[in-house]
Amino acid sequence: MCAHTLINSFSIKIKFVVKTKKTTIQDIANYVNVSVGTVDRVIHNRGHVSTAKRKKIMEAIEILDFNPNFLASTLALGKQYRICSLLPRPSSTQGYWTLPKDGIEQTAADYKDYGITHHSFDYDPFEESSYSKKTLAVLEMQPDGVILAPLFEEESILFIKKLEEKKIPYIFIDAFIPNQKNLCYIGPDLKGSGYVAGKLMSSILNSQDDILILNLVKGLENSHLGIIEKGFREFFDSTNNKGSRKIKSITIPSIKKEDITIELTKYHIKNPGTKGVFVTNSRASLIAHYHFLHELPVKMIGFDMLQDNILEMKNGNIDFLISQRPYFQGAMAVKTLFHYFVYKKIPPKIQYVPLDIIIDQNLDYYINFKEPGTANLVQE
Amino acid sequence: MCAHTLINSFSIKIKFVVKTKKTTIQDIANYVNVSVGTVDRVIHNRGHVSTAKRKKIMEAIEILDFNPNFLASTLALGKQYRICSLLPRPSSTQGYWTLPKDGIEQTAADYKDYGITHHSFDYDPFEESSYSKKTLAVLEMQPDGVILAPLFEEESILFIKKLEEKKIPYIFIDAFIPNQKNLCYIGPDLKGSGYVAGKLMSSILNSQDDILILNLVKGLENSHLGIIEKGFREFFDSTNNKGSRKIKSITIPSIKKEDITIELTKYHIKNPGTKGVFVTNSRASLIAHYHFLHELPVKMIGFDMLQDNILEMKNGNIDFLISQRPYFQGAMAVKTLFHYFVYKKIPPKIQYVPLDIIIDQNLDYYINFKEPGTANLVQE
DNA sequence: AAAAAAAATGTGTGGGCACACAAATTTTGT
DNA sequence: ACAAAATTTGTGTGCCCACACATTTTTTTT
Numbered sequence: 001m002c003a004h005t006l007i008n009s010f011s012i013k014i015k016f017v018v019k020t021k022k023t024t025i026q027d028i029a030n031y032v033n034v035s036v037g038t039v040d041r042v043i044h045n046r047g048h049v050s051t052a053k054r055k056k057i058m059e060a061i062e063i064l065d066f067n068p069n070f071l072a073s074t075l076a077l078g079k080q081y082r083i084c085s086l087l088p089r090p091s092s093t094q095g096y097w098t099l100p101k102d103g104i105e106q107t108a109a110d111y112k113d114y115g116i117t118h119h120s121f122d123y124d125p126f127e128e129s130s131y132s133k134k135t136l137a138v139l140e141m142q143p144d145g146v147i148l149a150p151l152f153e154e155e156s157i158l159f160i161k162k163l164e165e166k167k168i169p170y171i172f173i174d175a176f177i178p179n180q181k182n183l184c185y186i187g188p189d190l191k192g193s194g195y196v197a198g199k200l201m202s203s204i205l206n207s208q209d210d211i212l213i214l215n216l217v218k219g220l221e222n223s224h225l226g227i228i229e230k231g232f233r234e235f236f237d238s239t240n241n242k243g244s245r246k247i248k249s250i251t252i253p254s255i256k257k258e259d260i261t262i263e264l265t266k267y268h269i270k271n272p273g274t275k276g277v278f279v280t281n282s283r284a285s286l287i288a289h290y291h292f293l294h295e296l297p298v299k300m301i302g303f304d305m306l307q308d309n310i311l312e313m314k315n316g317n318i319d320f321l322i323s324q325r326p327y328f329q330g331a332m333a334v335k336t337l338f339h340y341f342v343y344k345k346i347p348p349k350i351q352y353v354p355l356d357i358i359i360d361q362n363l364d365y366y367i368n369f370k371e372p373g374t375a376n377l378v379q380e
Numbered sequence: 381m382c383a384h385t386l387i388n389s390f391s392i393k394i395k396f397v398v399k400t401k402k403t404t405i406q407d408i409a410n411y412v413n414v415s416v417g418t419v420d421r422v423i424h425n426r427g428h429v430s431t432a433k434r435k436k437i438m439e440a441i442e443i444l445d446f447n448p449n450f451l452a453s454t455l456a457l458g459k460q461y462r463i464c465s466l467l468p469r470p471s472s473t474q475g476y477w478t479l480p481k482d483g484i485e486q487t488a489a490d491y492k493d494y495g496i497t498h499h500s501f502d503y504d505p506f507e508e509s510s511y512s513k514k515t516l517a518v519l520e521m522q523p524d525g526v527i528l529a530p531l532f533e534e535e536s537i538l539f540i541k542k543l544e545e546k547k548i549p550y551i552f553i554d555a556f557i558p559n560q561k562n563l564c565y566i567g568p569d570l571k572g573s574g575y576v577a578g579k580l581m582s583s584i585l586n587s588q589d590d591i592l593i594l595n596l597v598k599g600l601e602n603s604h605l606g607i608i609e610k611g612f613r614e615f616f617d618s619t620n621n622k623g624s625r626k627i628k629s630i631t632i633p634s635i636k637k638e639d640i641t642i643e644l645t646k647y648h649i650k651n652p653g654t655k656g657v658f659v660t661n662s663r664a665s666l667i668a669h670y671h672f673l674h675e676l677p678v679k680m681i682g683f684d685m686l687q688d689n690i691l692e693m694k695n696g697n698i699d700f701l702i703s704q705r706p707y708f709q710g711a712m713a714v715k716t717l718f719h720y721f722v723y724k725k726i727p728p729k730i731q732y733v734p735l736d737i738i739i740d741q742n743l744d745y746y747i748n749f750k751e752p753g754t755a756n757l758v759q760e
Numbered sequence: 761a762a763a764a765a766a767a768a769t770g771t772g773t774g775g776g777c778a779c780a781c782a783a784a785t786t787t788t789g790t
Numbered sequence: 791a792c793a794a795a796a797t798t799t800g801t802g803t804g805c806c807c808a809c810a811c812a813t814t815t816t817t818t819t820t
Contacts, residue, residue: 021460022492022493022776024775024776024777025776025777026776026777034799034800035799035800035801036776036777036800036801037778037779037799037800037801038798038799038800040777040778040779041798041799043777044778044779046779048797048798048799049798049799050786050797050798050799053798053799067492068776068777069455069493069775069776069777070493071451071452071454071455071493071494071775071776071777072451072455072775072776072777072778072805073776073777073778074451074777074805075449075451075452075455075775075776075777075778075805075806075807076776076777076778076779076804076805077777077778077779077805078401078778078804078805078806080401112402112447113402113449113450113451114451189745192741192742192745195741196739196741196742198741199739199740199741200739203583203584203699204583204584235741319583332751332752335751335752336752339752345752347752351750352745352748352749353745353749354736354742354745354746354749355742355745356734356736356737356742357736357737357739357742359576359579359580359737360579361572361575361576361578361579361615362572362576362734362735362736362737365569365572365732365733365734365735366734368732369732369733369734370731371712371715372712372715372716372719372725372727402806404805404806404807405806405807406806406807414769414770415769415770415771416770416771416806416807417769417770417771417808417809418768418769418770420807420808420809421768421769423807424808424809426809428767428768428769429768429769430767430768430769430816433768433769448806448807449805449806449807451805451806451807452775452805452806452807452808453806453807453808454775454807455774455775455776455777455805455806455807455808456774456775456806456807456808456809457775457807457808457809458774458775458776458808
């Protein structure tokens with residue numbers, strides 16, 4: 001048996017010898033003169049193989065560079081993995097939460113042939129009871145893995161407990177609860193995003209310009225805005241970046257135009273030195289519009305590439321947006337679960353996404369950016 | 381035959397009916413009472429099917445929501461696709477060109493089971509003859525698709541001609557030659573990156589500060605730096621961003637420390653008002669170091685997250701880096717070719733990558749950023 | 761109406777792997 | 791030394807699809 005029959009190969013013009021096909025378990029079996037069953041047993045550590053042959057087979061695997069064909073493997077196994085996601089209901093068809101959701105759904109669709117099925121659940125981000133109800137619905141599905149954005153901490157911990165009882169792995173995206181047994185967290189480093197905002201703000205203001213940190217919170221919304229503010233302030237405290245400026249923060253517990261107008265007007269009259277406003281969530285567009293209407297030359301930094309923010313940025317009313325790859329967070333969560341299911345691969349506990357800095361001039365590249373072949377390609 | 385046997389399903393606590401497995405051609409065949417062969421003929425438009433059955437089958441495909449199992453399909457087809465890439469040889473193990481190369485190689489490895497094989501070729505970016513030689517080597521491999529970074533225009537056009545004769549599709553990454561029959565271009569919008577740099581520079585300088593545009597070019601290197609400079613200047617020209625400042629550009633035809641020191645010193649003495657330097661390629665670190673040594677308080681913008689640039693940024697000597705996702709460019713090129721091979725999917729002719737704005741504060745997130753399961757997972 | 765030609769339909773194999781089960785081999789017990 | 795038990799090894803079927811080839815049915819011809 002010569003090398004040519006062992007390793008399928010052919011040569012092109014003398015120079016190259018190209019291995020065209022992957023080696024299969026059959027190749028290994030032929031090489032060692034055993035049956036594919038024995039090779040299979042070695043590969044999967046199923047035992048029932050004499051040490052002598054075991055050794056020979058393992059050598060052959062090395063020599064012939066065998067890697068199992070993943071396609072054939074999943075096909076033969078025919079396992080099914082059910083993923084459930086539990087995210088806040090988007091405020092509109094273009095709301096922030098559509099993006100992680102799309103990321104999850106499209107990626108799940110991409111992995112359909114690998115046995116991944118996915119079921120979306122959403123909850124009213126202003127109603128804890130809605131959340132609790134949906135957690136039960138998720139559990140009823142008996143998922144193999146869960147992706148969730150835990151806005152409500154208490155209820156989430158109850159939910160998590162139940163998942164742990166049933167040994168269902170779960171991934172936090174966008175936000176997380178510390179000290180839990182989550183498979184991992186995929187999302188922004190909140191403090192870091194405050195730092196980034198701080199740096200950007202300081203780079204476009206003069207050292208004496210005052211800054212307003214604005215928390216626009218409807219109802220009892222998420223507490224993690226505090227961390228962003230902390231990061232923002234820390235940037236100015238840490239180095240000698242503070243200058244002589246004042247940095248104040250206010251919280252407006254509403255996202256209604258009228259409420260905002262009243263509060264902001266009050267503030268700006270009292271603090272005429274304010275030249276920069278940092279909105280700690282994705283609602284910068286509301287403020288930007290206010291500044292535009294009142295012709296206030298104020299620099300603005302906010303979060304997320306939402307339609308409204310994009311518009312205000314193009315109009316020159318927002319200077320920087322920080323984006324945390326919401327689509328990708330969802331996509332990555334699905335991929336991570338998949339690799340966990342299939343390869344038992346444990347991901348890093350914390351996977352911070354890049355904090356993309358968006359300005360008018362690079363905005364379009366982010367908007368038009370599409371990966372090739374995300375789903376919908378299956379039809380001919 | 382009841383619904384349960386037609387669509388494999390089971391119910392959980394009355395409420396949900398979950399389709400667990402995908403429907404197969406066998407399901408379709410059973411449904412219409414024909415053999416799988418006939419179904420197959422319809423799916424692939426092979427003809428030889430009576431119109432009556434054809435219609436029925438197509439209906440069944442709709443009703444049962446049939447999508448061919450991509451895994452089984454590729455397994456059965458067993459096609460092999462050979463991709464060759466032709467990139468400049470990296471200047472070091474951490475040189476810029478390692479990144480697109482890694483992107484290509486890792487992605488190709490991911491797609492190994494799908495029949496993708498890949499062969500890397502690199503050329504000396506300072507020697508046209510090296511390039512020509514390597515183009516021949518690529519052709520000898522008889523690839524099914526080519527990924528290339530066409531630094532040398534003339535030689536590239538000759539190469540491309542030959543590829544077209546053999547009907548081998550090719551993708552430009554990082555740089556491109558206009559008006560060719562390339563499958564697509566994946567890379568930065570050069571002019572746009574000039575714009576971005578312009579905006580960033582203007583945002584951190586005072587309106588009277590002078591700016592130097594620096595082209596650090598070894599030998600007859602790429603001409604497209606001119607486009608970046610053009611974009612940069614256009615930004616200042618277009619709006620009222622120019623102020624009273626002077627914007628000059630010089631080209632230093634060397635990357636040797638001594639040469640740079642001489643030229644820069646000459647320049648700074650003549651132009652003491654220079655407060656910002658924009659380096660139009662990835663060699664900003666050289667200049668940053670010079671400024672550091674000479675204690676010049678100059679703002680700096682450059683390209684690419686190379687080790688040296690990262691270091692200078694962390695030391696505070698570079699303010700902004702613009703990164704054009706080099707790894708991703710390679711990864712995307714492979715994916716695009718794959719989808720073209722398999723689905724005959726024609727990608728958009730131009731796919732601009734996002735221009736990431738890197739500052740000290742978000743740098744680490746980009747560095748640590750890894751997709752799950754890029755290759756190397758295959759081993760257990 | 762029977763034979764020949766054409767069209768429609770069915771069957772079988774292979775792709776690489778996983779796993780259950782059958783067969784062969786070795787070890788143990790008496 | 792021989793049966794029984796334990797272990798090792800081989801075989802066959804299925805996963806889903808693609809495609810070549812065999813078979814059946816329909817149409818055409820004389």
